[in-house]
Amino acid sequence: xxxxxxxxxxxxxxxNSLLDLELPVPELRPRDLLVRVQAxxxxxxxxxxxxxxxxxxxxxxxxxxxxxxxxxxVGAEATLFRPGDAVFYAGSxxxxxxxxxxxxxxxxxxxxxxxxxxxxxxxxxxLTAITAWELLFDRLGVPYGEKTSEGALLIVNGAGGVGxxxxxxxxxxxxxxxxxxxxxxxxxxxxxxxxxxxxIDHHQPLDEGIRALGIPEVQYVASLxxxxxxxxxxARALAPQGALxxxxxxxxxxxxxxxxxxxxxxxxxxxxxxxYGTPDMIRQHRLLNEVSALxxxxxxxxxxxxxxGPINAANLRRAHRxxxxxxxxxxxxxxxx
Numbered sequence: 001x002x003x004x005x006x007x008x009x010x011x012x013x014x015x016n017s018l019l020d021l022e023l024p025v026p027e028l029r030p031r032d033l034l035v036r037v038q039a040x041x042x043x044x045x046x047x048x049x050x051x052x053x054x055x056x057x058x059x060x061x062x063x064x065x066x067x068x069x070x071x072x073x074v075g076a077e078a079t080l081f082r083p084g085d086a087v088f089y090a091g092s093x094x095x096x097x098x099x100x101x102x103x104x105x106x107x108x109x110x111x112x113x114x115x116x117x118x119x120x121x122x123x124x125x126x127l128t129a130i131t132a133w134e135l136l137f138d139r140l141g142v143p144y145g146e147k148t149s150e151g152a153l154l155i156v157n158g159a160g161g162v163g164x165x166x167x168x169x170x171x172x173x174x175x176x177x178x179x180x181x182x183x184x185x186x187x188x189x190x191x192x193x194x195x196x197x198x199x200i201d202h203h204q205p206l207d208e209g210i211r212a213l214g215i216p217e218v219q220y221v222a223s224l225x226x227x228x229x230x231x232x233x234x235a236r237a238l239a240p241q242g243a244l245x246x247x248x249x250x251x252x253x254x255x256x257x258x259x260x261x262x263x264x265x266x267x268x269x270x271x272x273x274x275x276y277g278t279p280d281m282i283r284q285h286r287l288l289n290e291v292s293a294l295x296x297x298x299x300x301x302x303x304x305x306x307x308x309g310p311i312n313a314a315n316l317r318r319a320h321r322x323x324x325x326x327x328x329x330x331x332x333x334x335x336x337x
Contacts, residue, residue, distance in 0.1 A: 001025055002337050003100035004313050005060035009052055012320045017050065018313045021060055026096065026104040030077035033110060035069040035087060035103050039123035039335035040311060041304075042066075042319040043161065045093070048249075050320060064097035065090045067105075068113055068123040068335075078107045080285060086113040089288065090127035092274035099316065101337050108281045109274050111288020114295040121302035124331035125165065128303065129291045130270040130284055131247060132166035136174075139245045139266035140220050145173050151219035152177040154210065154237060156202060159187035159329045162224050162247065164194050164303035171195035172299045179210060179218065190329050194303075206230055207237040218242065228253055238263050305330030311337050 003023045010017040028034055046063045055061035071085045081087060089110040091098055113122050137144045142153075153170050157163050158180025170178045172195065180191040181202035191199045200209030210218060217239040223230060228250035235257050238244065244258070245266040255265050273281045294300045306322075308315045311334045319332045 001101040002311075003060075003062050004064075004311065004316050005055075005062040005099065006050060007055065007060055009050060009054055012047075012050070012317055012324060015317075018063075018316050018320070019060070020313045021062075023060070023062070023100065025102050026100075028073065028075040028104055029106070030075045031106050031108065032075040032104045033071050033078060033081055033087070033107050034073040035067065035089075035105060035110075036072050037067050037069040037098055037101060037103050037311075037337075039068045039119040039333060040064050040066055040098050041123045041127075041161075041331045041333045042316065042323060043127050044323055045127075046097075047320050047323045062096040062099050064099040065093075066123055066125075066127050067091065067098035067103060068119045069103070072102065074107070080107045081110065087111065088113045088122050088126050088292070090130055090270065090284075093271040094275055099311065106274060106281075107285065109284040109288075111285055112292050114292040116296045117302055120307050120333045120335045121304050123333050123335065124161075124302050124304040125291065125295075126288060127270060128161040128165045128331065130287060131162050131268060132169055133287050133291070134270055135162075135222055135245045135247065135266075135268040136166060136169055139268050140222070140243050142170075142174050142176065142220065147175040150175065151239070152179055152210075152215055152217075153220040153222065154206065154218045154234075155180045155196075155222045155224065156206070156226070156230060156234075157224040158182055158191040158194070158196055158199065160224055161303060161331050163222075164190070164330050165300070166222055166224075167191060167194040167196050168300050171197070172294075176220070177215065179213070179215070181206065181209075187329055194301075202226075202230070206233040208233075210237050221245070224248065231255075232257070235261070235263070303330045304333050306332050308332055308334050310334060
C-alpha cells in the first residue's frame with residue numbers, strides 16, 4: 001500500500017523529511033477496523049513528532065491521526081461497525097498513522113462520519129473535536145447541553161484547529177459567554193464566524209482585554225498555546241475557584257501563584273484513553289457519534305480552511321511548512337492517493 005513517512009527527523013525543507021513509501025497492509029488486532037483512508041487532516045502533533053521523534057533504525061514512522069474512510073474489514077471481536085461503513089476518527093499516538101492507504105484502528109475510538117459532510121470537510125474534525133469536547137466537558141466539567149450555565153470561558157488561540165471547534169461547542173452547547181483571542185483581521189473574523197461572542201488580542205495582557213469588555217473575570221480558561229507566557233494574566237483573569245485547562249507543552253509551568261484563588265489546573269491529551277486502554281475508552285466512539293449528529297443537525301460546522309490536494313509526500317511537506325509558520329487558521333486537509 002502507499003504511505004508517507006520518514007526515517008530520521010529532518011527540517012521540513014529537506015526532501016527526505018517526508019517520503020512516499022510502499023508498505024505491507026497492517027494486521028488487525030481483535031477489536032480493530034481496517035479502514036481504506038479517503039482523506040486526512042494535518043495537526044501540530046504531526047509536526048512535533050516529525051521534527052523530533054526518530055523511529056527505530058531501519059524502519060519508517062508513518063504520521064497522521066485524523067482520517068475519514070471506508071471500513072474494509074473488521075477484527076474478530078469488533079462489533080460496532082461493518083465493512084462498507086463510512087467512518088471518521090483520530091487514531092492513537094502509539095500506532096502507525098493515517099498517512100497511508102489502509103489503516104488499522106481500534107473501533108472504540110471511531111465514529112460514524114457525518115452524512116452531511118464531504119470527506120474533506122469531515123476529515124478536519126476528529127482530533128480537534130475530541131480534544132475540545134474532552135477539555136470542555138470532561139476536564140473543565142462544564143455541563144453538556146445546559147444553556148443555564150453562567151459565567152465566561154476564555155479560549156486562547158481561538159482560530160487554531162482546537163479553538164475553532166471549541167468556540168462552537170461552548171457557544172452552541174453551553175450558556176457561557178465565549179471570549180476568544182486572535183490578533184489579525186482574518187483570525188478575528190474566523191473566530192467570530194465560529195461563534196465567539198467577543199475577540200480580544202493575545203498580544204496584550206489577557207486580563208486587561210477581558211475587563212475592557214466589561215467582564216471582570218472568567219470562570220474557565222482554555223489555554224491552547226503559550227500557556228507559560230500568559231499564565232500571570234490567566235491567574236489574574238480567573239475568578240476564585242475557577243479552572244484552567246491546557247493542551248500545549250511548556251518547558252515548565254509554575255502553578256503555585258494559582259493557590260490563593262484555589263484555581264484548578266487540568267491537562268487535556270486526547271490520546272490518553274487509547275494510549276492506556278482506559279475502561280472508558282469507548283467514550284471517544286460515543287463522542288464522535290454525538291459530534292456527527294450535531295453536525296448533521298446543523299449545530300456544528302466543519303473547520304476546514306484549505307484543501308491541499310492528494311495525499312503524498314510533497315503536499316504533506318507543504319502542510320507541515322504551513323503549520324510550522326504559526327499562522328494557520330482552522331484545518332488543512334488532503335484527500336485521495
